Amino acid sequence: MSSQAERPAPGLRERKKAKTRAAIQRHALRLFREQGYDATTVEQIAGAAEISPSTFFRYFPTKEDVVLYDAFDPLLFATFAAQPAELSPIQAIRRSVHTVFGKLTAEELREQWERAVLVLSVPELRMRMLDATVTVSQQLAALVAERVGRRADEIAVQALVGAVLGALIAVVATDAVRSMEDYLARMDASLACLEAGLPL
Amino acid sequence: MSSQAERPAPGLRERKKAKTRAAIQRHALRLFREQGYDATTVEQIAGAAEISPSTFFRYFPTKEDVVLYDAFDPLLFATFAAQPAELSPIQAIRRSVHTVFGKLTAEELREQWERAVLVLSVPELRMRMLDATVTVSQQLAALVAERVGRRADEIAVQALVGAVLGALIAVVATDAVRSMEDYLARMDASLACLEAGLPL
DNA sequence: TTTATAATGATAGTGACTTTCATTAAATAG
DNA sequence: CTATTTAATGAAAGTCACTATCATTATAAA
Numbered sequence: 001m002s003s004q005a006e007r008p009a010p011g012l013r014e015r016k017k018a019k020t021r022a023a024i025q026r027h028a029l030r031l032f033r034e035q036g037y038d039a040t041t042v043e044q045i046a047g048a049a050e051i052s053p054s055t056f057f058r059y060f061p062t063k064e065d066v067v068l069y070d071a072f073d074p075l076l077f078a079t080f081a082a083q084p085a086e087l088s089p090i091q092a093i094r095r096s097v098h099t100v101f102g103k104l105t106a107e108e109l110r111e112q113w114e115r116a117v118l119v120l121s122v123p124e125l126r127m128r129m130l131d132a133t134v135t136v137s138q139q140l141a142a143l144v145a146e147r148v149g150r151r152a153d154e155i156a157v158q159a160l161v162g163a164v165l166g167a168l169i170a171v172v173a174t175d176a177v178r179s180m181e182d183y184l185a186r187m188d189a190s191l192a193c194l195e196a197g198l199p200l
Numbered sequence: 201m202s203s204q205a206e207r208p209a210p211g212l213r214e215r216k217k218a219k220t221r222a223a224i225q226r227h228a229l230r231l232f233r234e235q236g237y238d239a240t241t242v243e244q245i246a247g248a249a250e251i252s253p254s255t256f257f258r259y260f261p262t263k264e265d266v267v268l269y270d271a272f273d274p275l276l277f278a279t280f281a282a283q284p285a286e287l288s289p290i291q292a293i294r295r296s297v298h299t300v301f302g303k304l305t306a307e308e309l310r311e312q313w314e315r316a317v318l319v320l321s322v323p324e325l326r327m328r329m330l331d332a333t334v335t336v337s338q339q340l341a342a343l344v345a346e347r348v349g350r351r352a353d354e355i356a357v358q359a360l361v362g363a364v365l366g367a368l369i370a371v372v373a374t375d376a377v378r379s380m381e382d383y384l385a386r387m388d389a390s391l392a393c394l395e396a397g398l399p400l
Numbered sequence: 401t402t403t404a405t406a407a408t409g410a411t412a413g414t415g416a417c418t419t420t421c422a423t424t425a426a427a428t429a430g
Numbered sequence: 431c432t433a434t435t436t437a438a439t440g441a442a443a444g445t446c447a448c449t450a451t452c453a454t455t456a457t458a459a460a
Contacts, residue, residue, distance in 0.1 A: 013406075013457060020407095041446065052409045057448065089400050126334070127327035134330075134373045148400050155386060158370040159393035160400055166366020170358040173334055186355060193359035197397030200289055200348045200360055213426060213437075220438095241415065252440045257417065 021059050024049045028066040033114075037067075037122045064128050067118060073136055076100050080143055089144045093164055094191040101184045113180040116172065133169065137161050167194050221259050224249045228266040233314070237267075237322045264328050267318060273336055276300050280343055289344045293364055294391040301384050313380040320372070333369065337361050367394050 010018075027048035031040040042063055046053045060066050079099050083092035104112070119125040138152070141161045145152035152158075167190045175186070193199075210218070227248040231240040242263055246253045260266050279299050283292035304312065319325040338352075341361045345352035352358075367390045377383050393399075 011458085016457095017407085042448085043446085053448095054410080055408060058407080061448090063447070090398065123331065127331045130330040130334075131323065131327045134326075134369075137370060137373065144400070150400070153374065155371075155389045156393050156398075156400060158374055159367045159390040160398045162366035162368070162370025162390070163363035163394055163398060164366070166362035166364070166369070167359045168362070169366070170337065170362025171355070173337070174353065174358050189355045190359040190362070193356050194363060194398065198290065198356075198360045198363060198394065200344070200350070200356055211427085216426095217438085242417085243415085253417090254419095254441075255439060258438080261417090263416070 017059075020049070020051065020055075024051070024056060024059055025066055025069070029115075029118075032067070032118060037118065037125070064124055067115065067125055068128055068132070070132075072100065073139075077139060077143060080140075085147070088195075089147060089160060090164065090191060090195045092147070093140075094188060094195065097168075097187055097191065098184070101187075109180065109183075113183075120173065130169070133165055137165055140165070163194060164191070167191060217259075220249070220251065220255075224251070224256060224259055225266055225269070229315075229318075232267070232318060237318065237325070264324055267315065267325055268328055268332070270332075272300065273339075277339060277343060280340075285347070288395070289347060289360060290364065290391060290395045292347070293340075294388065294395065297368075297387060297391070298384075309380045313383075316372075316380075316383075330369070333365055337365050340365070363394060364391070367391060 024045065028040070028045045031044060031048060042056050043053055045063075045066070046056045049056075076096055079096040080092055083095055087095065119129050137158075141152040141157050144161055145154070145157050148157075150157050168187055171183075171186045171190045175182075224245065228240070228245045231244060231248060242256050243253055245263075245266070246256045249256075276296055279296040280292055283295055287295065319329050341352040341357050344361055345354070345357050348357070350357050368387055371377070371383070371386045371390050374386075377386065
C-alpha cells in the first residue's frame with residue numbers, strides 16, 4: 001500500500017512492464033524516424049513491439065505520449081531550488097538551465113535534439129508540448145514565489161515566469177531546427193536579455 | 201483572376217457560401233454551449249445547419265476550426281504598426297492591446313468572453329490556440345524588428361517577443377480570471393511588469 | 401496448490417476526417 | 431436564351447485514433 005516505488009524489489013511483473021514500455025517507445029521512435037509520425041499507425045507500432053493495439057493504449061494514453069515523455073522538468077526544478085538565495089529569480093533560472101544542460105553527454109544531447117526536431121515538426125506534438133508548458137509554468141511560479149516571498153498567483157510572479165518560458169520557447173521554436181550546437185548558448189543569451197530588462 | 205476579394209460584387213455563389221459558413225458556425229457554437237464540445241458531433245452540427253457532414257469539412261478543415269476563427273491578430277498588428285516611433289516596443293504593444301480591446305462593444309466583449317471560456321476549457325482548443333501563438337510570434341517579431349531597426353531573428357528581438365507573449369499567456373492561463381474587464385486589466389498589468397524589467 | 405489479481409488479446413464499437421463519384425446549381429460563352 | 435464549363439453538394443465507403451467489454455492467461459499471495 002506504500003505510495004513509493006520500491007527500488008530494491010521491482011518484482012517480475014514490474015520488470016516485464018518496464019521492458020514492454022521501453023520496447024514500445026523504442027520501436028515507435030524508430031518507426032517515426034523511418035516513415036514519419038503520421039504515416040506510422042498504432043497498429044504498426046504494436047506489431048513491431050509484438051503486443052496488441054489494446055496493450056499499446058494501456059501503456060500510453062495516446063500516440064503522442066510515446067514521444068512526450070520528459071524527465072527534465074523535475075531535474076530543473078530541483079536545481080533551481082538549490083540555487084543560492086542571493087540570486088534574482090531570473091539569474092537562478094539561468095544558472096539552473098546552464099547546469100542541467102551542461103551535464104548532458106554528447107549522446108544525450110543528440111537524442112534530445114532528435115526528439116526536439118520531431119516534436120517541433122509535428123503539429124500535434126508541438127501543441128501538446130506547449131500545453132504541458134502551462135503546467136510547468138504553474139510549478140515554476142510556485143518555486144519562484146517561495147523564493148521571493150510572494151504568492152504564486154501575483155501578477156508580477158506570473159508575468160516573470162511567463163516571460164522566462166516565452167523567451168526560452170522563442171529560442172527553441174526559432175532555430176532549434178537548424179543547429180544543435182548553439183542551443184544552450186542561445187537559451188542563455190535569451191535569458192540574459194530578460195535579465196537586462198529587454199533593452200531594444 | 202484578381203487576388204483581391206471583390207467587395208462590390210460578391211456574386212450569388214459567394215453570398216450563399218458566406219451564409220452557409222455563418223450558419224455552420226452559429227449552430228456549432230450554440231450546440232457547444234448547450235451540450236458541451238466533446239458531446240457535440242460533426243454530424244449533429246451538419247444536421248442543425250442542414251448540410252451534409254461532407255460539406256461541413258469543406259468549410260472548416262477540422263471541428264476545432266469552427267471555434268478558432270479569430271479576426272483580432274491582424275487588427276492588433278495594424279494598431280501596433282501605427283504607434284508613435286518614440287515608444288519602446290513593449291510600450292507600443294501595451295498601448296495596442298489597450299486600444300484594440302477598448303474599442304469593442306459590450307456585446308462583442310461578451311461574445312469574446314464566451315469563446316475564451318470555451319477555448320480555455322477544452323484541451324484541444326487550448327492547444328490549438330497556443331500553437332497559433334507560435335505563428336503570431338514570428339509576425340510580431342518582424343514588426344518589432346522593423347520598428348527598432350534590427351533583424352527579426354536576432355536573439356534580443358526573439359526574446360522580447362517571446363517574453364511578451366509568455367507574459368500575456370500567463371494571464372490567460374491563470375484561472376483567477378472572472379470577467380473580461382478583469383482580464384484586460386491583468387494583461388495590462390502583466391505588460392507593465394515587463395516594461396519595468398520584471399522586478400522581484 | 402489454491403485463490404485472488406493483474407496483464408493481455410480479440411472483438412466490436414464511436415467519431416473525426418478523407419476520398420471518390422455522381423448530381424445539381426451557378427457562372428459564362430455563344 | 432441555350433449550351434457548356436465550373437463549382438458546390440451529398441452519399442457512401444474507408445482510415446485511424448481511441449474506448450469498452452470480456453474471456454484467457456500469467457503472476458502474486460495465501
